[in-house]
Amino acid sequence: MINVRYPLVMSALLAAATASAQVQSPPAGNPPAPAPAPQAAPPASEAPTASVPYGAGLKVNLSPDGSKYFRIINWHQVWTRYNKNNTGSQRVAGDPESSTFDVGLRRSRVLIYAQLNPRFLIITHFGINNQNAVSGGVGIGDPGKKPQLFIHEAMVEYKVFKYMNIGAGLHYQNGVSRMTRASTLNFLAYDAPITNWPTIEKIDQFARWMGIYAKGRVGKFDYAVSVNDPFATNQALTPAAQPLNVADYNPRNSHKVYQGYFAYEFLDQEANLLPYQTGSYLGTKRVFNLGAGFMFNKDAMMSRTGAVPVPTPADPFTSVPNKLQNLGILSADLFYDTPINKDAGTALTAYAVYYNYSFGTNYVRNIGILNPSTAGGSSAIPGAGTLRGNAYPVVGTGSSTYLQAGYLLPTNTLGEKARLQPYAAWMHGNYDGLKAIGSKDVNVYDLGANLLLDGHNAKFTLNYRARPDYSNPQDVNYRPEITLQTMIFL
Template sequence: MDRRYFKTGLLLAALIGMSQKAEAQKKNDFNNPALTHYFNEQHSRYISFSGYAELWARYTQLNPGSMVNNDAKSDLSDLSLRRVRVKMTYKPTEKLMFVLQGGTTNVNVNAKGSNYFDLLDAYAEYAFNDKIAFGAGRSTWRGLSRFTTGPLNTLLYDLPAYATSNAGATDYTVRELSAYIKGQLGKFDYRLVVADPYTMATADPKPNVSTFSKNSPHKDFSGYFRYAFLDTENISTPFNSGTYVGKKNVLSLGAGFDYIHNALWHQDTAKNTVNDDMKSFAVDLFYDAPLNQEKGTSVSAYAMAMHNDYGPNYVRYVGTNNPATSVDASLASLNGAGNAMPVIGTGNTYYVQLGGTLPYFNKEKKNLQLQPAVGVQLSDLKALHDNAVIYDAGVSLLMNGMSSRLTFDAQNRPVFTGDAANNAVVSDRKWQFVLKYRIDFN
């Protein structure tokens, strides 16, 4: 046997043995050793691996005129991979951390040629102390609101639609090349981010309707500030938890902003091109607390108010994991193809979410319980005559805490069309039913 392979085998065996010894007391939700190897006894230097996968089985009532591979469809059942993520966190010193994450998003039957396992995150962070840390690279570090950065332990089947409003327009899967500072001062934490947004606009300016500009984009400035009245929350990653299932007692008030100079454009009445700034402001309140720890019951609530200014009459219709490939223009609504709906625009958006965990089926094992939840989004947008109201109701079966859960969600969305006076009004409502399974590893 080659001595190099023999030595490598011995080294790997030693590392595995050291890891098992170091992590003997640290377990994940499956009661298995965590995928973390510590380099010192203080556990301040380590390398860890984590990730998750989300599988959707869905039935969707499609918007008018929707086409799937040139066939007109009014509804559709499909399977898809909503998200797959694999992450490595390397902390060689107490102050330095490097994060690398790859994955794929929205793998469905209509996306076989466009989904790859992509590099999503690659950034480094240096922490001077708990009060201030600096990071740079490609990441989801952003400001504005609690859920702007993406999903972590969502109470419903997915994030509320408004949360990642510019996803795919100025970023890539909510990622930008950015630099940030963050910190925690007692009960107060903050993040401030400056990023280079992507340019993905393809349309010329339209009369009195703003769209994202083709011009070279200006910097994206955002921030989020939060005060914890009870327990503080972990700020080591950009993601904020949607629920702690009663493991923490949290009441936090947050406020944030997002600003890009001349991000959009439109034509005025004289057909002159006018540039528009993107300005967004939000405040939110999050509450999560145990009710009876012995029974496993808990409550979780979230409320948010956001003001967006994208210029005149801007509204964005988005279909999450959209199963349609195109739309027949002669039959189309303002929503467009598939399951698209108005999620953000110039105007105000309000969101409320409420849920919690019910008692364990077996109090001794503490690994099976139900988590019902409801959510309502109301958007009062300048370009729409009627308010856009989106309803969600669902229930999750937590099999191994939040690391293995099955979620059923029913969503009802509005369909907008133009009336005789050319006002955007709700002409119909459509349903979407999603059965999601998510498994985490860490």
């Protein structure tokens, strides 16, 4: 106790002495100290300047000339949404909800890429997608918790010569269309239509492939081709469990997947170091591209063609009538992005794509992005999957068309600190499986606007969607979705 009191007493005495010295009068006979000189007025603050372009962002040079470097990109896209659910949807089993207001993580990602020199490139991309309070996680008994942090891309690339780079690993050098290779950082609309990733989470891993690729540019001609292994999928499926004459992914598929995309760049050339295609340049480039692509996978699909024997045999693959069918996709697209009036800062962005899908007999697939429901929503479309929440027929054997256009308003519309870019989009799906049951084609309408606080690096997007509800395929009704996306990437 003495050891504690001693330093406390000494500290108090020192503090008192210091305070006394600060307030005591000057000694007699000495003139008082002169008053301090008046302080100079602080310099006038400079007028605010325009936002500095983001440029290379979080880039670290590893050599004086910058030939060796790495860059880190981090982004979050948060959705606050009102959704009118499909008929019969339940938030969780036993909790029916005709509409939902929720918050979710559409994407939360980190991308790192580095170059030892212009001949070598490495990309590492990881993150999560589509987590809300009821789904997207892997918690035991709590399906919305602890979403799976997984590798999106892990690839290495080597420049063989001027016109060709080759790479391998888990990659995003996709075929089919420009939007199949889309960057999620600079969409024009609030999200992709998902028709652009027609095999997502089936024979690919979240639109990524395990394989090898070649890419390059010859003059104004840009290309990317790849050979990949299909991921094993539908492992519990047998022909005995399939609807009659409705194809699904073949669980015994081991054939390579071939794909490619080719584009001719009539005006400005786009960067092709990374595989991510820009959605809107906000008037910084004049781009006019025509593109075409393909995907092919032999015997990727399987369909039952006859009755299932009773009792069901031990090996239904050999005893239940079935056939294997190839998966083939073709596309053609057009992308146009140009400043309209550079002084006013206006710009136009437009994109159009046509897909021809061959997934086998009457194949249709329902998908609901960041689905707010986990139960209910029965579907009368054979083999298409549930129609809970916001799901609808997104892809299928047949064709689809997607159009979008946006206009960047003048810089003085909202003042110096923000820009406004309204847009509209339309997706049309013409699928054999819907025709087979006498249902209508798919139409999805989007109308929205981007509020750009610092270009695409910091923005809000407000989107209104009219979405078809196929709970009764002979009487399709349209349900509204209103989504506010908050996005920042650094």
